[in-house]
Amino acid sequence: MLASKLYAPTLRETPADADVVSQQYMLRAGMIRKMAGGIYSYLPLAWKSIRKIEAIIHEEMANIGAQEIMMPIIQPAEIWQESGRWNVYGAEMIRFNDRHDRSYCLGPTHEEMITTLVKDEVKSYRQLPLTLYQIQNKYRDERRPRYGLMRSREFIMKDAYSFDLDEAGLDKSYWDMYHAYENVFSRCGLYFKPVEADSGAIGGSNSHEFMALADSGEADVIHCENCDYAANIEIGKPGVMKQTEEPLLELTEVATPDAKTIEAVAEQLSLPLDKTMKAVVLSIDGVVVLAMVRGDHEVNEIAVQHAVDGGIEPEMASEEELLAAGLTGGFISPVGLKQTETFKIVVDESVMEMFNACGGANKKDAHYININPKRDFNLEDIIVAPIRLITTDDVCPNCGGHLGIAKGIEVGQVFKLGTKYSESLNGTYLDQNGRPNPYIMGSYGIGVSRTLAAAIEQFHDENGIIWPRAIAPFEVVVVPINAKDDALMEASTKIYDELKAAGVDVLLDDRKDRAGVKFKDADLIGYPLRITVSKNTLESGAVELKTRKTGEAMEVAITDVKTAVIDTLNTL
Numbered sequence: 001m002l003a004s005k006l007y008a009p010t011l012r013e014t015p016a017d018a019d020v021v022s023q024q025y026m027l028r029a030g031m032i033r034k035m036a037g038g039i040y041s042y043l044p045l046a047w048k049s050i051r052k053i054e055a056i057i058h059e060e061m062a063n064i065g066a067q068e069i070m071m072p073i074i075q076p077a078e079i080w081q082e083s084g085r086w087n088v089y090g091a092e093m094i095r096f097n098d099r100h101d102r103s104y105c106l107g108p109t110h111e112e113m114i115t116t117l118v119k120d121e122v123k124s125y126r127q128l129p130l131t132l133y134q135i136q137n138k139y140r141d142e143r144r145p146r147y148g149l150m151r152s153r154e155f156i157m158k159d160a161y162s163f164d165l166d167e168a169g170l171d172k173s174y175w176d177m178y179h180a181y182e183n184v185f186s187r188c189g190l191y192f193k194p195v196e197a198d199s200g201a202i203g204g205s206n207s208h209e210f211m212a213l214a215d216s217g218e219a220d221v222i223h224c225e226n227c228d229y230a231a232n233i234e235i236g237k238p239g240v241m242k243q244t245e246e247p248l249l250e251l252t253e254v255a256t257p258d259a260k261t262i263e264a265v266a267e268q269l270s271l272p273l274d275k276t277m278k279a280v281v282l283s284i285d286g287v288v289v290l291a292m293v294r295g296d297h298e299v300n301e302i303a304v305q306h307a308v309d310g311g312i313e314p315e316m317a318s319e320e321e322l323l324a325a326g327l328t329g330g331f332i333s334p335v336g337l338k339q340t341e342t343f344k345i346v347v348d349e350s351v352m353e354m355f356n357a358c359g360g361a362n363k364k365d366a367h368y369i370n371i372n373p374k375r376d377f378n379l380e381d382i383i384v385a386p387i388r389l390i391t392t393d394d395v396c397p398n399c400g401g402h403l404g405i406a407k408g409i410e411v412g413q414v415f416k417l418g419t420k421y422s423e424s425l426n427g428t429y430l431d432q433n434g435r436p437n438p439y440i441m442g443s444y445g446i447g448v449s450r451t452l453a454a455a456i457e458q459f460h461d462e463n464g465i466i467w468p469r470a471i472a473p474f475e476v477v478v479v480p481i482n483a484k485d486d487a488l489m490e491a492s493t494k495i496y497d498e499l500k501a502a503g504v505d506v507l508l509d510d511r512k513d514r515a516g517v518k519f520k521d522a523d524l525i526g527y528p529l530r531i532t533v534s535k536n537t538l539e540s541g542a543v544e545l546k547t548r549k550t551g552e553a554m555e556v557a558i559t560d561v562k563t564a565v566i567d568t569l570n571t572l
Helices: 021-028 044-063 077-083 111-119 167-187 262-269 301-307 319-324 420-424 448-458 486-501 515-525 535-539 558-569
Strands: 032-036 039-042 074-076 094-097 103-106 130-139 154-164 192-196 207-213 219-224 230-232 252-255 277-284 287-294 343-348 357-360 366-371 383-385 403-418 428-430 436-438 440-447 476-480 506-508 529-533 542-547 553-557
Touching: 021 032, 021 448, 039 044, 044 130, 044 154, 044 167, 044 448, 074 077, 077 103, 077 111, 077 420, 111 130, 111 154, 111 420, 111 440, 154 167, 154 448, 167 192, 167 207, 167 403, 167 440, 192 219, 192 403, 207 219, 207 448, 262 357, 262 366, 277 301, 277 319, 277 357, 287 301, 287 319, 301 383, 403 420, 403 448, 420 440, 440 448, 476 486, 476 515, 486 506, 486 529, 486 535, 486 558, 529 535, 529 558, 535 542, 542 558, 553 558
Parallel strands: 192 230, 287 343, 343 383, 476 506, 476 529
Antiparallel strands: 032 039, 074 103, 094 103, 130 154, 154 440, 192 207, 207 403, 219 230, 219 403, 252 366, 277 287, 357 366, 403 440, 428 436, 529 542, 542 553
């Protein structure tokens, strides 16, 4: 490829609305362009890297016997209604009606579609096991699309689905895919960690996320420094924190004017945070849920959702919902409250071990001191569950070791679905005795476009991207210092042709721009190797070979360029 023909409109300035490094550099490097909030066009450089990621995925899927298909993006409402997820999936689903007023959605995922497809064709145990996959655009109406390709409304995803006879078969399919994903991300050059995860709206039982570790990650990963335990913080298993037993003091109301946060309350009353309790009010499936944790802890919304068997991801309750439930924002506790069909109370296990604590008095500008939950809560009207986020003050649930927290970008996830979709959608096969049984299913996803962004978040410097070789848009760029010099262009073209013939993915920067411009673009775009052809080196029959990752430069004889390039690339 000649750079003069390449559509890569680079920018010298960073767009003001670019949030993270990957978004900034992909815009500046002429790889993507924003069309609307969370919607991007991929330009040739980005698309080349996307295709390289996809090629790795195809190879690893072939290695485990998965077969590629392509399903429709537009999905009929009926199959989602049949599975029970039409209302469960929430506002992220992009829905529309056609001219005949039939309801559809743009596929956010394809569990319903794949089950509907397979159930009409796979009728016998002899046809199982079966694993099918596709690479396709997905659509989710993100409330706050941001971070470029890491949280967008339209994104490229590889999704796969396994169908097995029994749990043992599912277990094999699951771990085959798990290890295939390890290979994919390793080959893409990512630093990643598989972690235990929640199944979310997908449903099912066991799940692991593959987290690319990066400071810009939205997810918190809790991990043990002594063993292999790692989990999304949302499913980390916190222990019960007990407090030293005290004589029970009399429940007393105190004035706390304008102290609407637990920090403000603690300051007014000169209390440590671990002697206070914090209220968070959520809306789940149309039910107002009061979640109580210690003042020094944070509410795990996913754990609260599970505690009340919620189907839809929790949202913060609105002012209207608070009023309807008779709650006074900033001054709430379970003291004196009772559950109803539309109001639930969930209390963290550690709160129940508190003595003489402080919490809301359920009226404006007032709190209680000396709350003793086992005495003062209506015990028959509360749900006690582990609903706080695990912290580094906890210990590893596996070995008791010290815990650390890292930021991660979710680039893949694997789920054991079991019979969730086969039962609801009537997907069955006949066993050896002619009896119908539901398929045992698994679901597996890789965020292809997100993997691209994650690689940049992990590999960059102040000058631009530093691509892992496997997914770089070009492995090598040949830069003649002066494209107007016939001798330099002749030598550069010869090197370019030789590398191309040897199977190297190479770009010849034949633009008549200044050398400084070419060097800046090469660093910004992040080609792993740069070959500079100058008058000085050419006179000695050599060129400069520079590695983007290390900045190391060396002179190489023109006759040895091919060997030196291949040897260097093999080290990257």
